[in-house]
Amino acid sequence: MKKTFKTFPLLVASAGIAMLLPAFAGNVKIIANQSVKADSISASELKSVFLEEKGSLSDGSRVEPVISRGGSAHEAFLKEYLGKSDSDLQTYYRSLVFTGKGSMPKAIASDSELAEYVSKTRGAIGYVSSETRTDGVKTLAVLGVENDGVRKLITRVEPVYPSALHDNHIGGTVRLKVTIAPNGSVEAAELVGGNPILGESAVAAVKRWVYAAGPAVTKTDVTIPFDPGR
């Protein structure tokens, strides 16, 4: 009972925040079959995979993109990562298919079916809404790059998932703007989207990340999914 009293205000606050941030509902998480070795993927690599420019990740894992037939996660994914509308993407894939340069990716109607397909298909990589249960698949963190030069992530510390939110199946994706010092340490991590409670945990973890050294301070966008199904 004591525990319930303690967590109740937290739950109310989270629910209130979720209602105040409708964009949060449209967030997506990137999922992959367990055969994919990577735990994270850069935004540019993710785009290359879904545009069929790359058939494997930089760690050598063979990947096969899986797309959704529609819905809010699909729209959010196209907007955030591919920069194309659904009709543009269909036209793009068809131009590949009918000139022999690529395949039509597997298209699946619902998020749950997509997650299930990804869990069963070696190398499959797809996207679902943050709320979708994704048992049996990997959730990949997406690393974006704002300034020149990709800074390789050397040390990654996983954030602590607040048990009160996890136990009550409150999850989502947190977006951070991260400033990396020339020596590779994280100078600053600023929450730009997502649940503030999860964000606080993400910021604490990301501040302990270490990137490869670079010639100058760089900034990058980091997306961290909190999946209550895991």
Next chain:
Amino acid sequence: MYRRIVGLVCVCLFAVHIPLLAQDFKVFDRNVQIHGFASQGFVHTSDNNWLTMYTSNVGSGEFTDFGVNASTQITDKLRVGAQLYDRNLGGLGQWYPTLDWAYAQYKFTPWFGIRGGRVKTVLGLYNDTQDLDFLHPYALLPSSIYSVDIRDATIAHDGGDFFGDIALGKKLGSISYTAYAGHRANSPHGGVAYLIKSDGLIFNSLEGIQYGADLRWQTPIKGLLVGASHQNQINDENFALPTPGGNIPIVSSDNSDWINQFYGEFTWNKLLVDAEFRRSWEDTGTKGVNESQINTHGWYVGGAYRIVKRVQVGSYYSHYWVGFPIPSILPAGSGHDYDKVVVGRIDINRYFNLKIEGHFIDGYGYPAVSPIGFYYANNPQGLKPNTNALVVKGGFNF
């Protein structure tokens, strides 16, 4: 007639069985994809007959094409596939199926890959996709560059490509390149063969080596693509003049012909704007014997806007002219083709689309030498300077 019936039956079977066709199946544990497309058009024109169809009376529906392909990804870097293509456009195509493309592609890295076999030629924005009606807002692409009657002059080559995509960083965008070389042959059922035959000659072959390159830059400005293509080709002509005493061969190997093409495309939300310029230079006859030059210019600018999810409207202006002196005795309309076009496209569902297009054409090019849709053979009364056309075209793909 038999071929036409077979062709129409194939088109009908495609249309009826789309929902039943399995797009994926396994062969030796490899996932094989089957895809196809077909379109059927109707054209009515004022005055002149167009695109070798008899369009100026009640109109013509001899405007059908279809294709089907199979492909598989053997490894993450190697894929193979082939596509058959067949069309009947007035006096062209005649339902003779062709191997549209058939090649193996190996992508070592995103920035370097090779293809070998029969490969669609990358030239400008749409050369390799010009038959794929469902990819474009228009029923007919701008004839100043993509005249449907002479597609086979540049459509594919038997040879190989080098290609790749190179990311230049967020501030510089990315570039894609293709370099190719191979052998290509004009179809005996294409526009040039139609012209040669209508001159009373026998068309044996028109073929030669073709090589070139394309470089396109996806600029850091979101949605803006610019690029340039260059192509060289050699035309070995083998025709014959039939006489009562037997056929007299007309054989020549002309000098290198070339095409330069520059283009840009801008997409922003539901808007598409594109423009291209092409300069073509062709040496005909045998060097030092009966040599002559044909140089032509074409450009267009177009725009399309998707007003709702399933409806797109668009327009383009296409401008073509020949760059050599036109004999003064030729009537008005010779030497140029200026086409103003408006189109509406409805995507009935993911598979079917319907287009209605109006053309307002000033001129008919120079049909005796360099055809662009108009031929004296099916305009025996002579060509009028202006042509208005209504094109209705339905298509599907899966």
